[in-house]
Amino acid sequence: MKFSRVIYLLLPVLMFVAQFGKAQEEDLLSMIEEDPVTEYVKASFKTNRVINLHSLESTAPGVLDFKISHRFGYINGGFYDIFGLDGATIRLGLDYGITDRLTVGGGRSSLQKTYDGYLKYKLLRQSSGAVNMPITLAVFGSTAIQTLKWSNPDRENYFTSRLFYTFQCIIGRKFSESFSMQLSPTLVHRNLVKTKLEKNDVFGLGTAARIKLSKRVALNGEYIYILPNQLASPYQNGISLGFDIETGGHVFQLHFTNSASMIEKGFFTENTGDWTKGDIHFGFNVSRVFTVKRQKLVD
Amino acid sequence: MTRILIATLFLSLQFYGYGQKYFTKSGTISFFSKTDLENIDAASKSAVCVLDAATGKMEWSVLIKGFQFEKALMQEHFNENYMESDKFPKAIFKGTIQNFNKININTNGKHKVMVDGDLTIHGVTKKISSAGTLEIKDGKILTASDFDITISDYGISIPNLVKDNIAKVLKIKVSGTLESLKS
Numbered sequence: 421m422k423f424s425r426v427i428y429l430l431l432p433v434l435m436f437v438a439q440f441g442k443a444q445e446e447d448l449l450s451m452i453e454e455d456p457v458t459e460y461v462k463a464s465f466k467t468n469r470v471i472n473l474h475s476l477e478s479t480a481p482g483v484l485d486f487k488i489s490h491r492f493g494y495i496n497g498g499f500y501d502i503f504g505l506d507g508a509t510i511r512l513g514l515d516y517g518i519t520d521r522l523t524v525g526g527g528r529s530s531l532q533k534t535y536d537g538y539l540k541y542k543l544l545r546q547s548s549g550a551v552n553m554p555i556t557l558a559v560f561g562s563t564a565i566q567t568l569k570w571s572n573p574d575r576e577n578y579f580t581s582r583l584f585y586t587f588q589c590i591i592g593r594k595f596s597e598s599f600s601m602q603l604s605p606t607l608v609h610r611n612l613v614k615t616k617l618e619k620n621d622v623f624g625l626g627t628a629a630r631i632k633l634s635k636r637v638a639l640n641g642e643y644i645y646i647l648p649n650q651l652a653s654p655y656q657n658g659i660s661l662g663f664d665i666e667t668g669g670h671v672f673q674l675h676f677t678n679s680a681s682m683i684e685k686g687f688f689t690e691n692t693g694d695w696t697k698g699d700i701h702f703g704f705n706v707s708r709v710f711t712v713k714r715q716k717l718v719d
Numbered sequence: 720m721t722r723i724l725i726a727t728l729f730l731s732l733q734f735y736g737y738g739q740k741y742f743t744k745s746g747t748i749s750f751f752s753k754t755d756l757e758n759i760d761a762a763s764k765s766a767v768c769v770l771d772a773a774t775g776k777m778e779w780s781v782l783i784k785g786f787q788f789e790k791a792l793m794q795e796h797f798n799e800n801y802m803e804s805d806k807f808p809k810a811i812f813k814g815t816i817q818n819f820n821k822i823n824i825n826t827n828g829k830h831k832v833m834v835d836g837d838l839t840i841h842g843v844t845k846k847i848s849s850a851g852t853l854e855i856k857d858g859k860i861l862t863a864s865d866f867d868i869t870i871s872d873y874g875i876s877i878p879n880l881v882k883d884n885i886a887k888v889l890k891i892k893v894s895g896t897l898e899s900l901k902s
Contacts, residue, residue, distance in 0.1 A: 448769035448778040449811070451900065452742055455765075459784060463799050480791030517791075597805055635800045636878075668881050669792065714789040717749075717762050 456550040464546070464556065464594035464602075467671045467707050468515060468523065470628040471642045471660040472679055472687045476556045476592035476602050478542055479517035479525075482713030487513040487527070489705040491680050496698030504702055511682040516712070521545075529683060536683045538562035538586075546593055560588040564685045581612035584685035588626075598632035608688045619650040624688045630664075638664040640675070644688060656691050656699075673705040739824075739899055741770040741860050746895030748781050752886035759793060759885065761786045768895045770860065775819025777834060777862075779812040779893065801875050802841055810840045812847075822853065829854040834864065843873040851893075863894040 465475035468485065479485050489511045493504030501507065513527025526537040544557040564584040570577045585608070592602025604626035613620055624646040632638045644658030662675025678693030678700055679686065693699035746766035752759040766781040783804035788794040798804040814836015822830050830853045838847045851864030867888050870877065877885050 448740065448771055448776060448813075449767060449780050451740060452744065452767055452769055454767065455744060457765075457782070457785075463795055480795075483791055668796075668884070709792055711790045711792070715787065715791060715794075717760060717787050717789060 458547050458551040459549045461546040461548070461556070461594050464592060464600040465630055465640075466638055466664040466666055467673070467705075468540075469673070469705055469707075470602075470630065470640050471662045471673065471675045471677060471705075472658065472682055473602075473604055473626045473628050473642055473644070474538075474540060474558075474560055474588070474590060475628065476542075476558050476590045478521065478523040478540055478558070479515045479709075481517045481519050482711060482715060483517050484710045484712045485515040485525075486708045486710065487511070487515065487705055488708075489513070489682050489703065491677065491682065491701040491703035493701065494693065494699050495676075495702060496700070509680050509682075527683070529681065529686070531681050531686065533567045534564050534683065534686075535567065536562055536564040540590075555591055555593045558590040560586070560590060562586045562684060564683055583611045585609040586684035586688070588684065592628075599629070601627075601629040603627055606684065606688060608685050610685065610689065615652060617652045622650045622689045623647045626658075626688075636666045640664060640673070642677075644679075644691070646688065651689060654692055654694075655689075656694055658687050658691050659695055669709055671705075671707040673707070675703055675705075676700050677703060739772045741772060741897035742900045743768050743895040743897050746779065746781075746893065748779075748786075749892045750786075751890045751892075753890075754884060754886050757884045759788070761788045761794070761797070763787065766893070766895065768862070768897060769900070770816075770862075770897055772819075772824050775816040777812075777814055777816055777836070781810050783808055783810060801877070807840075807842045810838070812836055812838045814847075816853065822855070824855055824860070827855050827857065838868070840868070840873045841875050845872055858899060860897040861894075862897060863892075865890065865892050867891070 465477045468475055468477045468479055490508050493501055493507035495503040497504050509529065509531040511527050511529040513525060515523055515525035517523050521542040523540040528535050538560060540558055540560045542556060542558045544553055544555060546556045547553045566582045566584070586606065588604050588606040590602055590604050592600060594600040606624045606626055608622045610620050624644055626642065626644045628640065628642045630638050630640050640662050642658065642660040646655065646657055656678055658677065658679045660675055660677035660679065662673055665672045678695050679691045680701055681687045681690060693701065744767050745764060746768045747762060747764050748766045749762035763781050763785040765785050766779060768777065768779045770777045783802045784798055786797065788797065814834050817833040817835065832851055832853050833848065834851055835848045837844050847866065849864050849866035851862060854861040867890055869888050871887065
Protein backbone atom coordinates (compact mmCIF):
# COMPACT_ATOMS: atom_id res chain seq x y z
CA MET A 421 0.00 0.00 0.00
CA LYS A 422 2.82 2.32 0.83
CA PHE A 423 4.31 1.91 -2.63
CA SER A 424 1.08 2.81 -4.36
CA ARG A 425 0.80 5.96 -2.24
CA VAL A 426 4.22 7.00 -3.43
CA ILE A 427 3.07 6.42 -6.99
CA TYR A 428 -0.02 8.55 -6.48
CA LEU A 429 2.11 11.30 -5.05
CA LEU A 430 4.58 11.06 -7.87
CA LEU A 431 1.98 10.89 -10.59
CA PRO A 432 1.20 14.63 -10.75
CA VAL A 433 4.92 15.38 -10.69
CA LEU A 434 5.55 13.09 -13.60
CA MET A 435 2.59 14.53 -15.47
CA PHE A 436 3.99 17.99 -14.90
CA VAL A 437 7.37 16.95 -16.22
CA ALA A 438 5.66 15.45 -19.24
CA GLN A 439 3.70 18.64 -19.86
CA PHE A 440 6.83 20.67 -19.53
CA GLY A 441 8.54 18.53 -22.11
CA LYS A 442 5.59 19.06 -24.41
CA ALA A 443 5.63 22.82 -23.99
CA GLN A 444 9.31 22.90 -24.86
CA GLU A 445 8.54 21.02 -28.01
CA GLU A 446 6.56 23.97 -29.30
CA ASP A 447 9.50 26.35 -29.23
CA LEU A 448 12.40 24.61 -30.86
CA LEU A 449 14.78 27.57 -30.60
CA SER A 450 14.61 27.61 -26.83
CA MET A 451 16.24 24.17 -26.83
CA ILE A 452 19.47 25.75 -27.99
CA GLU A 453 21.54 27.61 -25.51
CA GLU A 454 22.82 30.71 -27.22
CA ASP A 455 26.50 31.48 -27.07
CA PRO A 456 27.04 34.71 -25.17
CA VAL A 457 28.27 37.50 -27.44
CA THR A 458 29.77 40.85 -26.53
CA GLU A 459 27.76 43.61 -28.03
CA TYR A 460 29.67 46.87 -28.40
CA VAL A 461 27.59 49.99 -28.17
CA LYS A 462 27.55 51.82 -31.48
CA ALA A 463 26.61 55.29 -32.61
CA SER A 464 26.90 57.13 -29.30
CA PHE A 465 27.53 60.21 -31.41
CA LYS A 466 26.91 60.65 -35.13
CA THR A 467 30.52 61.36 -35.94
CA ASN A 468 33.91 61.65 -34.28
CA ARG A 469 33.35 65.29 -33.33
CA VAL A 470 30.63 66.59 -31.05
CA ILE A 471 30.99 70.20 -32.17
CA ASN A 472 34.55 71.30 -31.49
CA LEU A 473 35.47 68.50 -29.11
CA HIS A 474 36.40 65.04 -30.24
CA SER A 475 33.58 62.65 -29.43
CA LEU A 476 34.23 59.20 -28.03
CA GLU A 477 33.58 57.77 -31.49
CA SER A 478 36.43 56.67 -33.66
CA THR A 479 36.42 56.45 -37.42
CA ALA A 480 35.55 52.94 -38.59
CA PRO A 481 38.51 50.86 -39.80
CA GLY A 482 39.33 51.43 -43.43
CA VAL A 483 37.19 54.55 -43.61
CA LEU A 484 38.52 57.97 -44.59
CA ASP A 485 36.50 60.88 -43.30
CA PHE A 486 36.99 64.19 -45.09
CA LYS A 487 35.94 67.11 -42.92
CA ILE A 488 35.25 70.60 -44.14
CA SER A 489 34.61 72.96 -41.24
CA HIS A 490 33.80 76.64 -41.13
CA ARG A 491 33.31 79.17 -38.37
CA PHE A 492 31.92 82.48 -39.57
CA GLY A 493 32.36 85.84 -37.85
CA TYR A 494 30.43 87.01 -34.80
CA ILE A 495 26.71 87.22 -35.45
CA ASN A 496 26.67 90.52 -33.50
CA GLY A 497 28.32 92.09 -36.56
CA GLY A 498 24.73 92.63 -37.67
CA PHE A 499 23.49 93.09 -41.20
CA TYR A 500 26.63 95.02 -42.22
CA ASP A 501 28.64 91.80 -41.86
CA ILE A 502 25.57 89.77 -42.77
CA PHE A 503 25.69 88.32 -39.25
CA GLY A 504 29.24 87.14 -39.57
CA LEU A 505 29.01 85.41 -42.93
CA ASP A 506 31.51 87.89 -44.42
CA GLY A 507 34.37 86.43 -42.49
CA ALA A 508 35.15 82.77 -42.11
CA THR A 509 37.87 80.60 -40.72
CA ILE A 510 38.25 77.19 -42.27
CA ARG A 511 39.69 73.86 -41.29
CA LEU A 512 40.15 71.12 -43.83
CA GLY A 513 40.84 67.78 -42.26
CA LEU A 514 41.13 64.06 -42.82
CA ASP A 515 40.48 61.30 -40.30
CA TYR A 516 41.30 57.66 -40.96
CA GLY A 517 40.37 54.56 -38.98
CA ILE A 518 43.31 52.19 -38.73
CA THR A 519 41.60 49.69 -36.45
CA ASP A 520 38.37 49.55 -34.45
CA ARG A 521 40.19 51.40 -31.71
CA LEU A 522 42.81 53.57 -33.39
CA THR A 523 42.10 56.71 -35.41
CA VAL A 524 44.66 59.03 -36.94
CA GLY A 525 43.90 62.43 -38.38
CA GLY A 526 45.12 65.85 -39.29
CA GLY A 527 44.12 69.14 -40.70
CA ARG A 528 44.97 72.68 -41.52
CA SER A 529 43.21 75.67 -40.05
CA SER A 530 43.23 79.06 -41.70
CA LEU A 531 43.15 80.62 -38.24
CA GLN A 532 46.81 81.33 -37.38
CA LYS A 533 47.77 79.10 -40.32
CA THR A 534 47.93 76.07 -38.09
CA TYR A 535 48.57 72.44 -38.98
CA ASP A 536 47.47 69.74 -36.58
CA GLY A 537 47.83 65.99 -36.31
CA TYR A 538 46.35 63.60 -33.79
CA LEU A 539 46.03 60.02 -32.63
CA LYS A 540 43.02 58.71 -30.76
CA TYR A 541 42.87 55.29 -29.15
CA LYS A 542 39.94 53.59 -27.47
CA LEU A 543 41.11 51.82 -24.33
CA LEU A 544 37.67 50.71 -23.18
CA ARG A 545 34.56 50.23 -25.24
CA GLN A 546 31.09 50.32 -23.75
CA SER A 547 29.54 46.89 -24.20
CA SER A 548 27.02 44.42 -22.87
CA GLY A 549 26.62 40.68 -23.04
CA ALA A 550 29.65 38.47 -22.45
CA VAL A 551 31.72 41.51 -21.51
CA ASN A 552 29.92 44.19 -19.58
CA MET A 553 31.58 47.60 -19.76
CA PRO A 554 29.61 50.65 -18.66
CA ILE A 555 31.76 53.31 -20.34
CA THR A 556 33.93 54.08 -23.29
CA LEU A 557 37.36 55.52 -22.54
CA ALA A 558 39.54 56.97 -25.27
CA VAL A 559 42.88 58.72 -25.05
CA PHE A 560 43.74 61.47 -27.44
CA GLY A 561 46.96 63.29 -28.23
CA SER A 562 47.59 66.01 -30.76
CA THR A 563 50.30 68.36 -31.91
CA ALA A 564 49.61 71.70 -33.56
CA ILE A 565 52.10 73.81 -35.48
CA GLN A 566 51.33 77.47 -35.93
CA THR A 567 53.04 78.83 -39.04
CA LEU A 568 52.34 82.57 -38.97
CA LYS A 569 55.28 84.85 -39.80
CA TRP A 570 57.14 85.73 -36.63
CA SER A 571 55.57 88.76 -35.04
CA ASN A 572 58.99 89.84 -33.83
CA PRO A 573 61.51 88.73 -36.48
CA ASP A 574 64.38 90.70 -34.98
CA ARG A 575 64.77 88.52 -31.94
CA GLU A 576 65.93 84.92 -32.01
CA ASN A 577 62.93 82.71 -32.76
CA TYR A 578 62.80 78.97 -32.27
CA PHE A 579 60.73 76.50 -34.23
CA THR A 580 59.65 74.89 -30.97
CA SER A 581 57.85 78.12 -30.07
CA ARG A 582 55.33 77.25 -32.74
CA LEU A 583 54.32 73.96 -31.14
CA PHE A 584 51.30 73.13 -29.01
CA TYR A 585 50.42 69.77 -27.51
CA THR A 586 47.11 68.44 -26.26
CA PHE A 587 46.50 65.41 -24.09
CA GLN A 588 42.94 64.36 -23.46
CA CYS A 589 40.92 61.53 -21.99
CA ILE A 590 37.42 61.03 -23.30
CA ILE A 591 35.14 59.21 -20.89
CA GLY A 592 31.62 58.71 -22.12
CA ARG A 593 28.53 56.60 -22.12
CA LYS A 594 25.50 56.11 -24.30
CA PHE A 595 22.84 56.13 -21.58
CA SER A 596 19.98 55.38 -23.90
CA GLU A 597 19.14 55.24 -27.56
CA SER A 598 18.72 59.01 -27.54
CA PHE A 599 21.07 60.28 -24.83
CA SER A 600 24.86 60.15 -24.73
CA MET A 601 27.28 62.12 -22.59
CA GLN A 602 31.03 62.47 -22.22
CA LEU A 603 33.67 64.20 -20.12
CA SER A 604 37.01 65.24 -21.56
CA PRO A 605 39.66 66.20 -19.01
CA THR A 606 42.31 67.98 -21.04
CA LEU A 607 45.81 69.36 -20.78
CA VAL A 608 47.07 71.81 -23.39
CA HIS A 609 50.78 72.54 -23.34
CA ARG A 610 52.01 75.68 -25.06
CA ASN A 611 55.72 76.01 -25.60
CA LEU A 612 55.55 79.78 -25.80
CA VAL A 613 53.08 82.07 -24.08
CA LYS A 614 52.68 85.81 -24.49
CA THR A 615 53.25 86.94 -20.93
CA LYS A 616 54.51 85.58 -17.65
CA LEU A 617 50.96 85.69 -16.32
CA GLU A 618 49.92 82.85 -18.53
CA LYS A 619 50.65 79.25 -17.79
CA ASN A 620 52.31 76.98 -20.33
CA ASP A 621 50.20 74.07 -19.15
CA VAL A 622 46.48 74.73 -19.17
CA PHE A 623 44.02 72.31 -17.61
CA GLY A 624 40.41 72.21 -18.66
CA LEU A 625 37.37 69.99 -18.62
CA GLY A 626 35.22 69.50 -21.67
CA THR A 627 31.70 68.19 -21.27
CA ALA A 628 29.43 67.25 -24.12
CA ALA A 629 26.06 65.64 -24.58
CA ARG A 630 23.82 64.60 -27.39
CA ILE A 631 20.08 64.14 -27.59
CA LYS A 632 18.79 62.28 -30.60
CA LEU A 633 15.71 64.03 -31.91
CA SER A 634 14.93 61.61 -34.72
CA LYS A 635 16.72 58.84 -36.56
CA ARG A 636 18.74 61.35 -38.52
CA VAL A 637 18.81 64.52 -36.43
CA ALA A 638 20.52 65.06 -33.09
CA LEU A 639 20.99 68.05 -30.78
CA ASN A 640 24.48 68.53 -29.34
CA GLY A 641 25.81 70.73 -26.56
CA GLU A 642 29.32 71.40 -25.33
CA TYR A 643 30.78 73.25 -22.38
CA ILE A 644 34.48 73.75 -21.90
CA TYR A 645 35.57 74.81 -18.44
CA ILE A 646 39.08 76.17 -17.91
CA LEU A 647 40.44 75.97 -14.40
CA PRO A 648 41.06 79.47 -12.98
CA ASN A 649 44.39 81.38 -12.85
CA GLN A 650 45.91 79.87 -15.93
CA LEU A 651 45.02 82.25 -18.75
CA ALA A 652 45.21 86.03 -19.00
CA SER A 653 41.96 87.94 -19.23
CA PRO A 654 39.83 88.16 -21.22
CA TYR A 655 39.17 84.49 -21.78
CA GLN A 656 35.88 82.66 -21.92
CA ASN A 657 34.77 79.12 -21.28
CA GLY A 658 33.54 77.53 -24.48
CA ILE A 659 29.83 77.09 -25.03
CA SER A 660 28.48 75.51 -28.18
CA LEU A 661 25.11 74.27 -29.32
CA GLY A 662 24.33 72.54 -32.56
CA PHE A 663 22.53 70.00 -34.67
CA ASP A 664 23.76 66.91 -36.48
CA ILE A 665 21.91 66.08 -39.66
CA GLU A 666 22.81 62.81 -41.28
CA THR A 667 22.07 62.04 -44.91
CA GLY A 668 23.54 58.78 -46.18
CA GLY A 669 27.29 59.25 -46.53
CA HIS A 670 27.33 62.80 -45.14
CA VAL A 671 26.91 64.24 -41.69
CA PHE A 672 26.16 67.98 -41.54
CA GLN A 673 26.83 69.61 -38.21
CA LEU A 674 25.40 73.11 -37.87
CA HIS A 675 26.15 75.02 -34.72
CA PHE A 676 26.55 78.18 -32.72
CA THR A 677 29.72 78.56 -30.71
CA ASN A 678 31.84 81.25 -29.10
CA SER A 679 35.04 79.62 -30.35
CA ALA A 680 36.56 80.49 -33.71
CA SER A 681 39.18 77.77 -33.52
CA MET A 682 38.38 74.17 -34.36
CA ILE A 683 41.39 72.58 -32.69
CA GLU A 684 42.00 71.90 -29.01
CA LYS A 685 44.77 74.39 -28.34
CA GLY A 686 42.52 77.10 -29.79
CA PHE A 687 39.14 76.40 -28.27
CA PHE A 688 40.63 75.54 -24.88
CA THR A 689 43.13 78.37 -24.47
CA GLU A 690 42.41 81.16 -26.95
CA ASN A 691 38.69 81.59 -26.55
CA THR A 692 37.52 85.17 -26.04
CA GLY A 693 33.96 85.19 -27.38
CA ASP A 694 31.32 86.20 -24.85
CA TRP A 695 27.85 84.73 -25.47
CA THR A 696 26.16 87.47 -23.44
CA LYS A 697 27.56 90.08 -25.84
CA GLY A 698 26.57 88.13 -28.90
CA ASP A 699 30.12 87.03 -29.68
CA ILE A 700 28.72 83.92 -31.31
CA HIS A 701 29.93 82.26 -34.45
CA PHE A 702 27.66 80.34 -36.73
CA GLY A 703 29.54 77.37 -38.14
CA PHE A 704 29.37 73.96 -39.68
CA ASN A 705 31.33 70.75 -40.05
CA VAL A 706 30.60 68.64 -43.08
CA SER A 707 31.79 65.08 -42.92
CA ARG A 708 31.98 62.92 -46.02
CA VAL A 709 33.19 59.36 -45.59
CA PHE A 710 34.93 57.20 -48.15
CA THR A 711 35.42 53.48 -47.69
CA VAL A 712 39.06 52.99 -48.58
CA LYS A 713 39.37 49.43 -47.39
CA ARG A 714 36.24 47.31 -47.45
CA GLN A 715 35.51 45.17 -44.45
CA LYS A 716 35.66 41.47 -45.08
CA LEU A 717 32.32 39.72 -45.16
CA VAL A 718 32.18 36.36 -43.43
CA ASP A 719 33.34 33.82 -46.01
CA MET B 720 -0.58 -0.57 -9.36
CA THR B 721 2.40 -1.68 -11.36
CA ARG B 722 0.38 -0.89 -14.45
CA ILE B 723 -0.09 2.69 -13.28
CA LEU B 724 3.59 2.94 -12.73
CA ILE B 725 4.40 1.65 -16.20
CA ALA B 726 1.76 3.83 -17.79
CA THR B 727 3.08 6.93 -16.08
CA LEU B 728 6.65 6.19 -16.96
CA PHE B 729 5.66 5.50 -20.53
CA LEU B 730 3.67 8.69 -20.69
CA SER B 731 6.55 10.82 -19.52
CA LEU B 732 9.29 8.99 -21.38
CA GLN B 733 7.38 9.29 -24.61
CA PHE B 734 8.13 13.01 -24.66
CA TYR B 735 11.85 12.57 -24.22
CA GLY B 736 12.42 9.89 -26.78
CA TYR B 737 10.02 11.50 -29.22
CA GLY B 738 11.56 13.05 -32.31
CA GLN B 739 15.22 13.56 -32.96
CA LYS B 740 16.22 17.24 -33.22
CA TYR B 741 18.85 18.67 -35.50
CA PHE B 742 20.48 22.03 -34.99
CA THR B 743 23.22 24.49 -35.87
CA LYS B 744 24.55 27.67 -34.30
CA SER B 745 26.55 28.66 -37.34
CA GLY B 746 24.01 28.94 -40.11
CA THR B 747 24.72 31.49 -42.83
CA ILE B 748 22.18 34.12 -43.79
CA SER B 749 23.08 36.68 -46.39
CA PHE B 750 21.14 39.28 -48.29
CA PHE B 751 21.77 41.20 -51.40
CA SER B 752 20.36 44.47 -52.69
CA LYS B 753 21.07 45.36 -56.28
CA THR B 754 20.31 48.71 -57.88
CA ASP B 755 21.84 50.64 -60.75
CA LEU B 756 23.66 52.84 -58.27
CA GLU B 757 24.96 50.44 -55.69
CA ASN B 758 25.13 46.81 -54.66
CA ILE B 759 24.80 46.06 -50.98
CA ASP B 760 25.92 42.77 -49.55
CA ALA B 761 25.71 41.58 -45.97
CA ALA B 762 26.04 38.26 -44.18
CA SER B 763 25.83 36.66 -40.78
CA LYS B 764 27.46 33.37 -40.03
CA SER B 765 25.92 32.80 -36.63
CA ALA B 766 22.30 32.02 -37.35
CA VAL B 767 20.68 29.40 -35.13
CA CYS B 768 18.43 26.71 -36.60
CA VAL B 769 16.56 23.81 -35.03
CA LEU B 770 14.73 21.13 -36.97
CA ASP B 771 12.41 18.58 -35.43
CA ALA B 772 12.82 15.42 -37.47
CA ALA B 773 9.58 13.98 -36.18
CA THR B 774 7.34 16.77 -37.40
CA GLY B 775 9.37 18.67 -39.98
CA LYS B 776 9.08 21.83 -37.91
CA MET B 777 11.94 24.20 -38.47
CA GLU B 778 12.94 27.41 -36.70
CA TRP B 779 15.62 29.96 -37.48
CA SER B 780 16.89 32.90 -35.50
CA VAL B 781 19.56 35.48 -36.32
CA LEU B 782 20.93 38.52 -34.50
CA ILE B 783 20.49 41.65 -36.61
CA LYS B 784 23.68 43.15 -35.18
CA GLY B 785 25.54 40.05 -36.36
CA PHE B 786 25.25 41.08 -40.01
CA GLN B 787 28.56 42.23 -41.47
CA PHE B 788 28.70 44.75 -44.28
CA GLU B 789 31.58 45.77 -46.47
CA LYS B 790 31.05 49.40 -45.54
CA ALA B 791 30.99 50.30 -41.87
CA LEU B 792 28.61 53.18 -42.37
CA MET B 793 26.08 50.95 -44.09
CA GLN B 794 26.21 48.60 -41.14
CA GLU B 795 25.57 51.48 -38.77
CA HIS B 796 22.66 52.79 -40.82
CA PHE B 797 21.24 49.26 -41.19
CA ASN B 798 21.13 48.87 -37.40
CA GLU B 799 20.30 52.45 -36.43
CA ASN B 800 17.93 53.66 -39.10
CA TYR B 801 16.35 50.70 -40.83
CA MET B 802 16.26 47.61 -38.62
CA GLU B 803 16.28 49.45 -35.25
CA SER B 804 18.19 46.49 -33.86
CA ASP B 805 18.11 47.76 -30.27
CA LYS B 806 14.33 47.47 -30.38
CA PHE B 807 14.15 44.39 -32.61
CA PRO B 808 17.35 42.45 -32.00
CA LYS B 809 16.47 39.29 -33.92
CA ALA B 810 14.85 38.06 -37.09
CA ILE B 811 12.98 34.79 -36.56
CA PHE B 812 11.43 32.20 -38.83
CA LYS B 813 9.10 29.48 -37.57
CA GLY B 814 7.78 27.07 -40.14
CA THR B 815 7.25 23.56 -41.35
CA ILE B 816 8.83 21.56 -44.14
CA GLN B 817 6.04 20.18 -46.31
CA ASN B 818 5.74 16.42 -46.73
CA PHE B 819 8.67 15.92 -44.42
CA ASN B 820 7.43 12.47 -43.40
CA LYS B 821 8.15 11.22 -46.92
CA ILE B 822 11.85 11.88 -46.45
CA ASN B 823 13.89 9.12 -44.89
CA ILE B 824 16.40 10.91 -42.75
CA ASN B 825 18.40 7.78 -42.17
CA THR B 826 19.60 7.41 -45.75
CA ASN B 827 21.80 9.82 -47.65
CA GLY B 828 20.08 11.76 -50.37
CA LYS B 829 19.12 15.22 -51.63
CA HIS B 830 15.53 16.36 -51.58
CA LYS B 831 13.69 19.36 -52.92
CA VAL B 832 11.37 20.77 -50.31
CA MET B 833 8.90 23.57 -49.73
CA VAL B 834 8.91 25.40 -46.42
CA ASP B 835 5.98 27.47 -45.13
CA GLY B 836 5.96 29.61 -42.06
CA ASP B 837 6.06 32.93 -40.31
CA LEU B 838 8.98 35.28 -40.80
CA THR B 839 9.42 38.04 -38.24
CA ILE B 840 11.67 40.97 -39.14
CA HIS B 841 11.64 44.42 -37.52
CA GLY B 842 8.76 43.29 -35.30
CA VAL B 843 6.49 42.49 -38.24
CA THR B 844 5.41 38.90 -38.94
CA LYS B 845 4.54 37.75 -42.45
CA LYS B 846 3.68 34.36 -43.89
CA ILE B 847 6.26 33.21 -46.38
CA SER B 848 6.75 30.14 -48.48
CA SER B 849 10.05 29.18 -50.02
CA ALA B 850 11.63 26.38 -52.01
CA GLY B 851 14.82 24.83 -50.78
CA THR B 852 16.93 21.74 -50.59
CA LEU B 853 17.51 19.25 -47.83
CA GLU B 854 20.48 16.96 -48.14
CA ILE B 855 21.00 14.09 -45.78
CA LYS B 856 24.64 13.21 -45.51
CA ASP B 857 26.14 10.91 -42.94
CA GLY B 858 23.76 11.79 -40.18
CA LYS B 859 23.87 15.54 -40.89
CA ILE B 860 21.23 17.58 -42.65
CA LEU B 861 22.35 20.30 -45.07
CA THR B 862 19.69 22.90 -45.67
CA ALA B 863 19.66 25.70 -48.21
CA SER B 864 17.07 28.12 -49.51
CA ASP B 865 16.81 31.36 -51.49
CA PHE B 866 13.88 33.69 -51.35
CA ASP B 867 12.93 37.32 -51.81
CA ILE B 868 11.40 39.71 -49.34
CA THR B 869 9.89 43.13 -49.92
CA ILE B 870 11.37 45.66 -47.50
CA SER B 871 8.19 47.68 -47.14
CA ASP B 872 6.26 44.57 -46.00
CA TYR B 873 8.18 44.69 -42.75
CA GLY B 874 7.53 48.31 -41.87
CA ILE B 875 11.02 49.45 -42.84
CA SER B 876 10.93 52.82 -44.51
CA ILE B 877 13.65 54.03 -46.83
CA PRO B 878 13.99 57.83 -47.10
CA ASN B 879 13.65 59.43 -50.52
CA LEU B 880 17.26 60.53 -50.53
CA VAL B 881 18.61 56.97 -50.69
CA LYS B 882 15.64 55.17 -52.22
CA ASP B 883 17.53 54.66 -55.48
CA ASN B 884 20.45 53.07 -53.64
CA ILE B 885 18.46 50.36 -51.90
CA ALA B 886 16.47 47.70 -53.73
CA LYS B 887 12.79 47.35 -52.87
CA VAL B 888 13.10 43.58 -52.92
CA LEU B 889 16.02 41.85 -51.23
CA LYS B 890 17.40 38.46 -52.16
CA ILE B 891 17.97 36.32 -49.09
CA LYS B 892 20.11 33.20 -48.94
CA VAL B 893 19.93 30.82 -46.03
CA SER B 894 22.03 27.74 -45.43
CA GLY B 895 23.15 25.58 -42.56
CA THR B 896 24.56 22.20 -41.69
CA LEU B 897 22.43 20.68 -38.98
CA GLU B 898 23.80 18.14 -36.57
CA SER B 899 21.79 15.93 -34.31
CA LEU B 900 21.02 17.44 -30.94
CA LYS B 901 21.85 15.20 -28.04
CA SER B 902 19.75 15.94 -25.05
